[in-house]
Amino acid sequence: MSTSSWQEIADEWHRSYMSFGNTYDASKPFVSVDEYNRISLENILMKWLLRGLFNDDDLENLTLAWHRLDSHSDSVPGLSLLSTKFSTSTLSNGNVKLLEDLQKHNYLPFKHITSAEHFGAYKPSPEVYHGAARRFGLKNSQCCLVAAHLEDLHAAKKCGFQTIYLERHLEEAWDSREIARAREEGFVDLWVGVGGSGLIEVARYFGIESGL
Structure with a gap:
């Protein structure tokens, strides 16, 4: 072949x-x-x-x-910055063992591992977003989902989450028309393009400077 x-x-x-x-x-x-x-x-x-x-x-x-899988170059420094101010956690459809191994493989400084497996459901099911907020004793409005998939963010916004879109090469499943409609609908609070600095830019959005 x-x-x-x-x-x-x-x-x-x-x-x-x-x-x-x-x-x-x-x-x-x-x-x-x-x-x-x-x-x-x-x-x-x-x-x-x-x-x-x-x-x-x-x-x-x-x-x-x-x-x-290897993480993006901004993942470790960006998460390190965000973890100085927030309780950072995964919120992935990936099972717990998968997330733990990815964290170990890439030295990702998440404070917590949260998986859809904890709730017996999969995103975009509302139970995953509601369950994540409950897990940390927070209101949905106190949570912010950072994700590379607009469908995930759309579902999270409907559950009351703040939303940040982190554009990643070859990760978005929606086509160009759906992406344009997402921009018009405005369910993304911050849109970080492929040419941006990824999670470092997200940290800067929250007033956390890298010092570089």
């Missing part, structure tokens, strides 16, 4: 994860993101008639590759 074909498989696997929250059936037993990613990978490989090339150990190692 060509390199482009393997890239297409990887892109399909990524798209599958991106749509997980919307396709999850809450009436069925809870499935972790790790479990879903494994099942999704096997289905994609079968579709491409490649399942026979990989044994169970190979598939497990590929699934756990999500645990070894």
